[in-house]
Amino acid sequence: MPANHESGSDAAKALCRQFDQELSAYLEGEDKPEVLAHAQQCPYCGVLLTDLEQIRFASHHLPLEPPPARVWANIHASLEAEGIIREQVPAWHRWLPRLGFLPHSAPVGALACLALVGLTLLVSPRSYETPGDVEWLPASGKTTAAGAFVPVLDDELTRILAEMESVYRSRESFLEPALKATYRKSLASLDASIQETRVHCQREPGNTLAREYLVNAYQSKVEVLASALEFVAR
Amino acid sequence: MSTDKTTATKAVTETQQIARAQQGDEAAFEALFSAHKRRVYSLCLRMTGDTAEAEDLTQEAFLQLFRKISTFRGESAFTTWLHRLVVNVVLMRLRKKGLQQVSLDEVDSSQEEPVKRDYGDDDRRLIGSIDRIILDRAIAALPHGYRTVFVLHDMEGYEHNEIAQIMDCSTGNSKSQLHKARLKLREHLRRDQRKRSGEAPREPKRESER
Numbered sequence: 001m002p003a004n005h006e007s008g009s010d011a012a013k014a015l016c017r018q019f020d021q022e023l024s025a026y027l028e029g030e031d032k033p034e035v036l037a038h039a040q041q042c043p044y045c046g047v048l049l050t051d052l053e054q055i056r057f058a059s060h061h062l063p064l065e066p067p068p069a070r071v072w073a074n075i076h077a078s079l080e081a082e083g084i085i086r087e088q089v090p091a092w093h094r095w096l097p098r099l100g101f102l103p104h105s106a107p108v109g110a111l112a113c114l115a116l117v118g119l120t121l122l123v124s125p126r127s128y129e130t131p132g133d134v135e136w137l138p139a140s141g142k143t144t145a146a147g148a149f150v151p152v153l154d155d156e157l158t159r160i161l162a163e164m165e166s167v168y169r170s171r172e173s174f175l176e177p178a179l180k181a182t183y184r185k186s187l188a189s190l191d192a193s194i195q196e197t198r199v200h201c202q203r204e205p206g207n208t209l210a211r212e213y214l215v216n217a218y219q220s221k222v223e224v225l226a227s228a229l230e231f232v233a234r
Numbered sequence: 235m236s237t238d239k240t241t242a243t244k245a246v247t248e249t250q251q252i253a254r255a256q257q258g259d260e261a262a263f264e265a266l267f268s269a270h271k272r273r274v275y276s277l278c279l280r281m282t283g284d285t286a287e288a289e290d291l292t293q294e295a296f297l298q299l300f301r302k303i304s305t306f307r308g309e310s311a312f313t314t315w316l317h318r319l320v321v322n323v324v325l326m327r328l329r330k331k332g333l334q335q336v337s338l339d340e341v342d343s344s345q346e347e348p349v350k351r352d353y354g355d356d357d358r359r360l361i362g363s364i365d366r367i368i369l370d371r372a373i374a375a376l377p378h379g380y381r382t383v384f385v386l387h388d389m390e391g392y393e394h395n396e397i398a399q400i401m402d403c404s405t406g407n408s409k410s411q412l413h414k415a416r417l418k419l420r421e422h423l424r425r426d427q428r429k430r431s432g433e434a435p436r437e438p439k440r441e442s443e444r
Contacts, residue, residue, distance in 0.1 A: 024412070051420050051423075052416050058364040058369055059384070062280075063366065070289075071289055071293050075263075075296050084301065085259075085260045230249075231249075
């Protein structure tokens, strides 16, 4: 038995009571060296301290429970009934109102070009077959295109995407480094996808899947740039 | 991928999901629900100690969230916004049921009898890791006031000043309730441990016997 309690002396009890009084503050992170010192000397108080720390740790790490599936089913039903879930518009429409802080011509132009290019590519699979092996779409907003069939769209889209990217690059220093790295990685990955699908489209003009991927890659790039610009604008 | 990158990617994804949910996108609502359902439900469950109540509150909290999501402007973290909303929903429900004190200050003295320190009791500590089920049961068995402060502070990471604001009490009271809650939990766990080891429950020693 420890000396404190075995002796039952008033002095020993006083130390334990003082420990009790200061324990809460110690657990809250206050600097109370006497609490730790007493806990090391008195097994009873030491056990109490260890137990409380163990309970705190275990409570903080209790696993999270998933709700039953019916919870989402009920929420979904309510959202539908209240008209909160709405029929979706095409993805690029969603970004239109979010680009208000930019000069309107850039995002609107990019989206309009994108829509026209997509329509051209998807509806008229042979219409973009150009004489010779010419570049008819931009690779990453930096490439100059000279396609015979869609020169206006091509140049315009290149210019607008370049403008968006330039605005973003000039402001990306405002982003947190991790976020900036994520956007850079995303944009690099999309540029690679655009480049790759362009090659496929040029090799196989009738490949509708490749055309679809190309339009999607451009669309994703506009979305990522819009999202990035939204972050830097905050 | 590093933690920072993962966090940044999640933030970007969540921002996009929020923007889509603000446009009424069904998939975005579902994605936001899936991302937060476990934490929200667990919070409701631990604050109420009742599965049926927790399901109902989870539903209510998410519905309130989705109804208000168009007002979310990103000034605060979405998770913080959501969890504050959940806590408010739970507290409102408890108040309506008359279970939750309006002010902890008013009822501090009427809480269950405080845990007495049993000087000279055996010095065996809680053995090994604490059983999760027993701990969950012990938390559910706490009086409401103790439980709320304990869940908010030790499980959800709220600061005492935040709890004091939410619960309309002083920070000192919040600290006091938390300490008592921890002592209660310990008492419950030790009692359970004795029961499982086949040992008879001990009566606390009287002051004069020490």
